[in-house]
Amino acid sequence: MPSCSRDRTKVVARRRTTLVSGYIMEYGRSSSGVANGSSQGVLQMQTERMTAWFEATASRHSRRVYTAAPVDSETLDTLASACEGFHPYPDARVTLVTEPGTDIFTGVIGSYGKVTGAPHVLCVIVDEDAPFAQQHAGYVGEAAVLEATSLGLGTCWIGGFFDPEKAARLVRLGENERVVAVSPVGIAVDDYSGSERAMRTMSSAHKRKSLERIVPEGTAGWPDWALAAVECARIAPSAVNRQPWRFRMRNRDLLISRDSPIEMPRVTKALDCGIAMLHIQLGALSKGVMGRWEDLAEGPTMARFVPLGEPE
Ligand SMILES: Cc1cc2nc3c(=O)[nH]c(=O)nc-3n(C[C@H](O)[C@H](O)[C@H](O)COP(=O)(O)O)c2cc1C
Structure with missing residues (x-):
């Protein structure tokens, strides 16, 4: 049985103030699911945390090859708390699975999407019936990715090359929920491996539009x-x-x-x-x-x- 760090019941039941990485992060939801800014008092995020995420935007790169060494429990707890604490929308959430116990990454070695050695997995979950759930999932999923980056961990959004049925078994899903994307989490190898480097070149991963x-x-x-x-x-x-x-x-x-x-x-x-x-x-x-x-x-x-x- 895989160990999920948290389940939905606990997330919903939590107070709207959560300790994240030693900082207080307040969050909330409006009935429309709109994420609101601080001055309206509906969504307040601790500025230091968001500053760390901003800094992580520059250092984050997709990493697909990991050392397989587990991440220490304190760091995992910090990441799990960040996933729970940043929950601005009712129709999208992220769960950290600390012991997936199965390989959910289905890419083929040497081509797009092969992930090896990752000890932990982030699952990005949506309510399929909600009209804006996909963009909300991108928003909360990237927060988890940037939190992991700021903790020194490797990540890689995987939207296509994973097994959705295996992923669904790793988390407790509500009636209309499904796992829309996943990310490996772990210590990435120091150097890009041959296949990872080839993949990055093939997909021009470093290039951005003007x-x-x-x-x-x-x-x-x-x-x-x-x-x-x-x-x-x-x-x-x-x-x-x-x-x-x-x-x-x-x-x-x-x-x-x-x-x-x-x-x-x-x-x-x-x-x-x-x-x-x-x-x-x-x-x-x-x-x-x-x-x-x-x-x-x-x-x-x-x-x-x-x-x-x-x-x-
Ligand atoms: C929503 C989403 C889905 C992705 N799916 C995959 C995937 O299935 N396999 C894979 O190897 N990379 C996947 N990627 C990673 C992208 O290829 C990568 O982000 C892009 O090439 C830019 O490189 P960078 O992340 O290193 O900046 C995905 C990225 C996003 C945002």
Whole structure:
């Protein structure tokens, strides 16, 4: 029987203040599932934690080969608490599985997605019936990935090449829930192995689209916080490094949209865009601007970031 570090019942029953990495992180949910900013008192995240996540955006790279050495229990507890404590949406959550006891990674050696030696696994879980669950999953999943990175651990989003049935057996799922993505967690080998290096070259993992590509209308007149936000989103991970996000400003708000409605099998663009949404929030905060995301269902436009001002 695999050991799941936490289950849903406990998560829901917890008070809305959670100790994360020695800091108090307060969080909350509105009935609409909108993640709100500090000044409205609905979502308050400890600024130090988010600063650590912001710093981790620059050092994070997908790692697929691990030493197999287990991570110490204190570090695992910190990561598990961060997963539980950051729960801004009711329809997406992350669980750390400390002893998966089975290989859920199905990639083929030497090609995209083969993960070896990872002792622990993050499972990103969505409520399938919720309309914005995919982007919410990207948002909370990336928080877990960045928390792990800030703790010195390796990660790699895996949306396609994992066994969903095996993954479902690792966690306690609600009626409408499924595991939408996973990530290995562990100590990555010091050097990129031959196959990992080849894979990174093949997928051009280090390359990012230019600012001009992801902001087609240009950034003339943009405030500093918005420039920092899109620069941070630019380095976000995405499936096959496709970077499907596009940004534009309307009045004081920053909008994110998909590049096109065409979807590939396995991983939705909404999941990728949810990852970029967290990066936007962290980039804005690096310039002292808190804000909240509002989900939108307006053609390709997925959400609007509303800046709320300086952190308190
Ligand atoms: C939602 C999502 C799904 C992904 N799925 C896979 C996967 O199935 N297999 C894999 O090897 N990498 C996967 N990746 C990792 C991407 O290939 C990687 O993030 C991208 O090439 C950029 O490289 P970097 O993460 O090192 O910056 C996925 C990434 C994201 C964000």
